[in-house]
Amino acid sequence: MKLGPEHVAVIVGGGGGVGRGTALGLASRGVRCVIADIEIDTAAAVADELAALGVEALAAPVDATDAASLDGLADEAERRFGAIHVLSNNVGVVQIGGLLDATEAEWGWVIEFNLMTIVRSCATIVPRIRAHGGGGHVVNTASMAGLWASRPEEVSGALLGLYTTTKHAVVGYTETLRGELASEGIGVSCLCPGTVDSNLMATSMRNRPERFGGPEDFPESRGQMPHAMAQEDVGRYVLAGIEADRGTVLTHPRGRRFVDNRAEALAADFDYFAALETEEDA
Numbered sequence: 001m002k003l004g005p006e007h008v009a010v011i012v013g014g015g016g017g018v019g020r021g022t023a024l025g026l027a028s029r030g031v032r033c034v035i036a037d038i039e040i041d042t043a044a045a046v047a048d049e050l051a052a053l054g055v056e057a058l059a060a061p062v063d064a065t066d067a068a069s070l071d072g073l074a075d076e077a078e079r080r081f082g083a084i085h086v087l088s089n090n091v092g093v094v095q096i097g098g099l100l101d102a103t104e105a106e107w108g109w110v111i112e113f114n115l116m117t118i119v120r121s122c123a124t125i126v127p128r129i130r131a132h133g134g135g136g137h138v139v140n141t142a143s144m145a146g147l148w149a150s151r152p153e154e155v156s157g158a159l160l161g162l163y164t165t166t167k168h169a170v171v172g173y174t175e176t177l178r179g180e181l182a183s184e185g186i187g188v189s190c191l192c193p194g195t196v197d198s199n200l201m202a203t204s205m206r207n208r209p210e211r212f213g214g215p216e217d218f219p220e221s222r223g224q225m226p227h228a229m230a231q232e233d234v235g236r237y238v239l240a241g242i243e244a245d246r247g248t249v250l251t252h253p254r255g256r257r258f259v260d261n262r263a264e265a266l267a268a269d270f271d272y273f274a275a276l277e278t279e280e281d282a
């Protein structure tokens with residue numbers, strides 16, 4: 001869908017990083033934006049940036065782990081701007097550690113934040129987009145980590161299994177939702193970026209609920225992370241992905257070889273088992 005000032009976007013986790021980039025991308029078309037975040041100060045700062053660009057924006061508090069909070073957000077967005085057209089889901093956390101060492105609480109935290117916040121936000125807000133019948137678009141932020149499983153040596157030894165597992169789930173969820181909504185004029189894209197300038201480790205730890213271990217301080221990075229994509233650039237890709245209705249928004253071309261390797265490994269496994277069948281038939 002071609003976007004313009006007649007459209008309204010709700011950006012969940014919009015107070016920083018990928019969400020801020022998305023807001024700036026949508027604002028370049030004049031889309032009115034609701035910047036929703038558990039950290040209202042950062043959401044307000046992004047809304048102020050949009051206002052300074054001449055785009056109407058509202059900062060709204062939301063806790064994406066709570067369906068009632070998301071429902072209240074959708075009410076507030078509709079009251080202020082009318083029908084919602086674009087939903088962008090960006091809440092996520094990082095947990096570093098080996099798969100076999102992770103506790104149930106760590107799994108619960110990462111599944112809740114990386115997968116269930118998206119499932120819940122879509123279940124709450126997409127019916128509102130459906131109801132007005134004017135079409136729309138959903139962008140769920142996964143990661144390149146949702147497209148293959150890195151070996152630790154490929155990512156400087158980092159153990160990213162919980163992150164990778166849940167990001168694969170987001171890709172599966174989002175691709176399936178795309179199929180389910182295709183006939184209703186609602187596009188769905190999965191955003192799979194590589195490294196983007198943000199403070200994800202710090203926001204992850206700061207907003208960890210008591211039931212998953214409680215908040216912890218983590219130092220914020222100062223200035224843009226080296227080799228990280230600028231938030232504004234991610235926003236340009238998201239805008240292009242929505243307007244062209246691409247299934248996957250891919251911001252980092254260097255990831256392609258890993259996806260190709262995965263496809264080749266799968267093809268080799270298909271060939272191996274097909275050959276076994278042929279041997280059995282003979």
Ligand SMILES: NC(=O)c1ccc[n+]([C@@H]2O[C@H](COP(=O)([O-])OP(=O)(O)OC[C@H]3O[C@@H](n4cnc5c(N)ncnc54)[C@H](O)[C@@H]3O)[C@@H](O)[C@H]2O)c1
Pocket residue numbers: 012013014015016017018019036037038039042062063064065090091092093141142143144192193194195196197198199200201203204207
């Ligand atoms: N930064 C990267 O390199 C990168 C790469 C690939 C994918 N991603 C993904 O992008 C998404 C956004 O991460 P980011 O890097 O922009 O970090 P970020 O910390 O800037 O964004 C996450 C936002 O979610 C908010 N949030 C946390 N808990 C919340 C809750 N319960 N309810 C509502 N909002 C809540 C935070 O306050 C923060 O503004 C995540 O899903 C992340 O996994 C990031």
